[in-house]
Amino acid sequence: MTGQAAAARRVLVLRCPAWLDSDSASSDSASSDSVSSDRADSDGAGGGSAAARAFESVVAIAQDFCPQVEVLRPGVCAIATRGPARYFGGEAELARKLTEAVGRSGVICQAGIADGLFAAGLAARAGPTGLLVPPGETREFLAGLPVGVLGMPELCELLPRLGIETLGQLAALPPAEAASRFGPPGKLASRLARGLDPRPLIPRPPAADLSVQLEFDPPAEQSEPAIFAAKALADQMHDRLAAAGLACVRVQVLVRCADGQELSRLWRHDGLLSALAVAERVRWQLDGWRGAAGITLLRLVPDQLVRATGRQLALWGDSVPSDRVARAAIRVQAMLGHDRVTRPVLAGARRPADQVLLVPFGDTGVPQRPADRPWPDQIPAPAPATVFDVPLAAGVTDDSGREVTVSGRAQLSAPPARLSADGGPARAVTAWAGPWPVTERWWDPRHARRQARFQLVTEDGAAWLAALQDGRWLIEASYE
Amino acid sequence: MNANERSSATGAQVISLSPARHRDDVLTGAGLLPVLPALRELLPGGGLQRGSVVTTGDWGLLPLALAAGAVADGAWCAIVGVPAVGVRAAAQAGLDPERLLLVAEPGPGWTQVVASLLDGFDIVLLRPPEQPSAQLRRKLEAAARRYGSVLVIAGDWPGAQSRLLVAEAEWTGIGTGHGRLRARQAQVIASGRGAGERARSAWLWLPGPDGAVTAAAEPANVASGSPHGGYSSTVLADPGEPLASSG
Numbered sequence: 165m166t167g168q169a170a171a172a173r174r175v176l177v178l179r180c181p182a183w184l185d186s187d188s189a190s191s192d193s194a195s196s197d198s199v200s201s202d203r204a205d206s207d208g209a210g211g212g213s214a215a216a217r218a219f220e221s222v223v224a225i226a227q228d229f230c231p232q233v234e235v236l237r238p239g240v241c242a243i244a245t246r247g248p249a250r251y252f253g254g255e256a257e258l259a260r261k262l263t264e265a266v267g268r269s270g271v272i273c274q275a276g277i278a279d280g281l282f283a284a285g286l287a288a289r290a291g292p293t294g295l296l297v298p299p300g301e302t303r304e305f306l307a308g309l310p311v312g313v314l315g316m317p318e319l320c321e322l323l324p325r326l327g328i329e330t331l332g333q334l335a336a337l338p339p340a341e342a343a344s345r346f347g348p349p350g351k352l353a354s355r356l357a358r359g360l361d362p363r364p365l366i367p368r369p370p371a372a373d374l375s376v377q378l379e380f381d382p383p384a385e386q387s388e389p390a391i392f393a394a395k396a397l398a399d400q401m402h403d404r405l406a407a408a409g410l411a412c413v414r415v416q417v418l419v420r421c422a423d424g425q426e427l428s429r430l431w432r433h434d435g436l437l438s439a440l441a442v443a444e445r446v447r448w449q450l451d452g453w454r455g456a457a458g459i460t461l462l463r464l465v466p467d468q469l470v471r472a473t474g475r476q477l478a479l480w481g482d483s484v485p486s487d488r489v490a491r492a493a494i495r496v497q498a499m500l501g502h503d504r505v506t507r508p509v510l511a512g513a514r515r516p517a518d519q520v521l522l523v524p525f526g527d528t529g530v531p532q533r534p535a536d537r538p539w540p541d542q543i544p545a546p547a548p549a550t551v552f553d554v555p556l557a558a559g560v561t562d563d564s565g566r567e568v569t570v571s572g573r574a575q576l577s578a579p580p581a582r583l584s585a586d587g588g589p590a591r592a593v594t595a596w597a598g599p600w601p602v603t604e605r606w607w608d609p610r611h612a613r614r615q616a617r618f619q620l621v622t623e624d625g626a627a628w629l630a631a632l633q634d635g636r637w638l639i640e641a642s643y644e
Numbered sequence: 645m646n647a648n649e650r651s652s653a654t655g656a657q658v659i660s661l662s663p664a665r666h667r668d669d670v671l672t673g674a675g676l677l678p679v680l681p682a683l684r685e686l687l688p689g690g691g692l693q694r695g696s697v698v699t700t701g702d703w704g705l706l707p708l709a710l711a712a713g714a715v716a717d718g719a720w721c722a723i724v725g726v727p728a729v730g731v732r733a734a735a736q737a738g739l740d741p742e743r744l745l746l747v748a749e750p751g752p753g754w755t756q757v758v759a760s761l762l763d764g765f766d767i768v769l770l771r772p773p774e775q776p777s778a779q780l781r782r783k784l785e786a787a788a789r790r791y792g793s794v795l796v797i798a799g800d801w802p803g804a805q806s807r808l809l810v811a812e813a814e815w816t817g818i819g820t821g822h823g824r825l826r827a828r829q830a831q832v833i834a835s836g837r838g839a840g841e842r843a844r845s846a847w848l849w850l851p852g853p854d855g856a857v858t859a860a861a862e863p864a865n866v867a868s869g870s871p872h873g874g875y876s877s878t879v880l881a882d883p884g885e886p887l888a889s890s891g
Contacts, residue, residue: 492722495764499751499757500749516730549704550729
């Protein structure tokens, strides 16, 4: 990730204008070729995949020159030149041979070579056949270009107003200042302007190495075996990605049926999905697909590779379920249903039952309110060991058998003497504390809750969290 | 805290599939799952014997505390048949919710659910939805043995290797109309199945003021046989702090 290492990397970008007609005509922005557009491209998935398939023939030719090709988007791919340039007799010779080979297949292309992907992309469009920027001269090459080539609309609007019109002027700005004044986009722009890569080039290994598939013979009549298989396949795929230090932005799930029907869907992955989560998406895909004959093939194809950042392990802290744990949980999910096997996530809330979010195993869940934030009305420790999802009905009476009430000013009608929970026998109250008034969500009349809360200890040694709400006594939790 | 925990935290070993059915999540000698220090003297060997069944009386903090030590050491825990688990109490007692799986309503096929979970989870806390037949009990005992897991039962289970029971308990910090629940001092008695097995007993904070489960001194003022949870001002007499303030 250091600047020197990224700058020293020589990259050849092969650009086929035939695939780029629409956007290259509409703007001079480099973003269409640059790495920053990966995300935007992925949104246009529909036509993109057909174009990607057609572009495969060009990628295949490039692969003859260098086995590892990164497809930036249909129409643009990149290779690292170090190895192949030595083999083919120099960078100029490599570029000439490559464009000729592609040209023979009937595709017009440009090849640009420079330090780093960004500059190479610009070099590729710098002339009819592209441009070779000699090593070490990338910064000079970039210096004369307008900041518009960065493809960052907001920044490109702002910079000229500050008198920064070329990449050279931007590069002259101290990097720390660019970062502090313009935030992360400024930092990225500054790196690009200085001829550094925002991220290392990710080679595209032959697709067969990373996609995984399983054939079912005889065809699987139910979705369950396919979902189990998907988990194992996803593990395999993740292993291969991990071995290459990669993660994928999307994963393509392809299911083929005995009657020849195929269902393919792209799922956003971002390197964040566990194998289990991938299996879950296969389940969704199969669930939403009625009337299918038996499944004969399941294939997972990682799509859009990015450098793995290790985030995939951070989703649930460090607690990534082991394979055995996951298998056991999935098996039970298969018996009971996906939603009935859950992992608890602590959230912040005033009512004990609201403090926990139950997330189906394999899904991801982020508490709406993080638990660490102090909620002023939260019950202080120790927390009750039993928290009723739906509070139990209760009766609390005083010495004379009348129900205990609380006035609007939090005045108790009489000390609580007996408690009966959930229709059970009345038990003598040996200790109690309260009332503590709680008004929750007072701003929202539909969800507003006004309560007086008590803690009660009964003769059997049990302790309860009780509440008086709308004239009714409820047991919210039990401490033992 | 220790090497096992760290190795599982890196994820590398944990993710790898282990065909030999080894419990590589938790590497403990002698087939014991570790428990919280305060619970050690209650269990023969100072831990939960893998493949065994342990009962804890009714559902409460005790089964959660029993699992906490193993989970802190990298084990995974499933709770079956308890729709009202106090997850925050579990966390305060040291049971990391990140390694917790909840199956609140296991349905009519609950024994199959438990058997499946025993093959995968090191420790399964179960409140049986109904009293199982001897045959079903034997089936689950066999599953625990086969997979080297520990089945903790909130309820009755003839044939359990160890039985833990809260014999006496007293809440402190709360009076009549003042204070609040602060801690509970409890005597836990453990008995084993073996003839030569002596009964063990320990006084615990179950829970302590921060929700943790730790060893407590035997209280001098607990009248044996008195079931009343009286107000003890001698312990943790920190008055005043409200349970909740008005919103």
